[in-house]
Amino acid sequence: MNSLSTTSATDVASGTKFEAIRGMRASLPVMLGFIPFALVLGAQATQKGFTVLEVPLMTGLNFGGGSEFAAIRLWTSPPQVLLIVAMSLLVNCRHILMGAALVPYLQHLTARQALPALFFMCDESWAMALADARQRAATRISLAYYLGISAGLYLTWVTFTALGATLGPSMGNVEHYGFDMAFTAVFLVLLRGMWRGARACRPWLLSLGVAALSCLFLPGAWYVATGSAAGLLAAIVWGKAS
Amino acid sequence: MTERLTLLTIVLMAASTYLTRVLGYLALRKRTLSPRLLAVMDCVPGCVLVSVIAPAFVSEQPANWLALAITLLAASRLPLLPTVIIGIVATGMLRHLLGT
Numbered sequence: 001m002n003s004l005s006t007t008s009a010t011d012v013a014s015g016t017k018f019e020a021i022r023g024m025r026a027s028l029p030v031m032l033g034f035i036p037f038a039l040v041l042g043a044q045a046t047q048k049g050f051t052v053l054e055v056p057l058m059t060g061l062n063f064g065g066g067s068e069f070a071a072i073r074l075w076t077s078p079p080q081v082l083l084i085v086a087m088s089l090l091v092n093c094r095h096i097l098m099g100a101a102l103v104p105y106l107q108h109l110t111a112r113q114a115l116p117a118l119f120f121m122c123d124e125s126w127a128m129a130l131a132d133a134r135q136r137a138a139t140r141i142s143l144a145y146y147l148g149i150s151a152g153l154y155l156t157w158v159t160f161t162a163l164g165a166t167l168g169p170s171m172g173n174v175e176h177y178g179f180d181m182a183f184t185a186v187f188l189v190l191l192r193g194m195w196r197g198a199r200a201c202r203p204w205l206l207s208l209g210v211a212a213l214s215c216l217f218l219p220g221a222w223y224v225a226t227g228s229a230a231g232l233l234a235a236i237v238w239g240k241a242s
Numbered sequence: 243m244t245e246r247l248t249l250l251t252i253v254l255m256a257a258s259t260y261l262t263r264v265l266g267y268l269a270l271r272k273r274t275l276s277p278r279l280l281a282v283m284d285c286v287p288g289c290v291l292v293s294v295i296a297p298a299f300v301s302e303q304p305a306n307w308l309a310l311a312i313t314l315l316a317a318s319r320l321p322l323l324p325t326v327i328i329g330i331v332a333t334g335m336l337r338h339l340l341g342t
Contacts (some may be wrong), residue, residue: 002265029326054248071255078247081254092262094290099266101335104275104316113290114271118263121300123294130287131337178333181313184298185329188317194288207289211296231289235282 016144023148026132030124031156033182038157041068043171048075055165060158066221067091082235091221094228098126105133105141110222120150124186129211131193202238207231305340309333
């Protein structure tokens with residue numbers, strides 16, 4: 001009996017390890033996309049007067065690329081605290097929706113496990129863990145897989161923003177080499193995995209249309225909020241109709 | 243003084259960002275979700291993801307459209323890593339050839 005339970009405990013441990021490694025491997029293509037942006041963010045931050053330590057402090061505590069770029073753009077010395085905090089809230093408000101969508105997939109976790117894990121929720125880790133659960137037709141995300149992805153992405157982000165701050169202006173303009181397409185590519189592949197047919201996915205199309213129009217006609221990062229909200233509303237309305 | 247304000251801003255930014263990450267979870271975790279709500283939330287990931295990449299669809303540069311078309315084609319049939327590499331290389335080369 002004793003030996004039996006020991007075996008099963010080792011099995012669980014090795015399964016967890018395997019899942020974590022599977023997650024780290026899956027995060028590789030996204031890391032590739034993170035690196036140039038992290039370098040650019042670090043370099044821009046030092047131009048705005050950040051010290052080399054303050055850069056990884058910000059990226060390590062926030063781990064939110066879009067809001068960090070917005071903060072650097074708005075940064076003055078001394079900083080306008082309220083403006084920057086409000087901007088972070090706006091850029092990241094999609095997280096609320098993302099966290100809500102995760103709830104059914106997190107029911108096997110206690111709040112004590114889920115709340116620290118959610119610190120690492122970014123667009124990529126969230127979407128990849130969800131897409132993975134759906135591909136395996138599972139009703140829960142694999143926590144170890146999600147944390148494996150998160151570890152890979154978090155370490156890449158913090159390390160390379162710090163490196164960007166150190167290397168600073170000696171870097172050329174890495175933004176123009178096509179690395180911005182990495183995120184589009186990642187998200188398109190994930191979307192393919194989530195595709196449920198044209199009818200079920202009509203709200204996506206509306207989201208895309210509204211977000212695209214917002215890009216053209218509204219300043220800043222409004223497009224994420226308007227696009228997501230339009231899709232959500234459409235899903236509610238069309239869901240009611242059918 | 244400026245240094246302290248910088249730290250304060252960073253900490254408050256972090257707090258508000260973390261708040262957005264846990265708010266949806268905290269609001270819904272104790273509720274039983276109706277099938278209709280579940281169906282709506284099933285659609286949310288796609289809506290968020292297409293919104294985030296929407297800027298790629300409204301570029302004014304021919305190099306960017308072509309690169310997006312190539313990336314879309316790759317994404318429709320290849321795994322993640324090759325798609326990302328093809329997307330980056332195609333975008334870099336087309337921008338170099340056609341100008342940005």
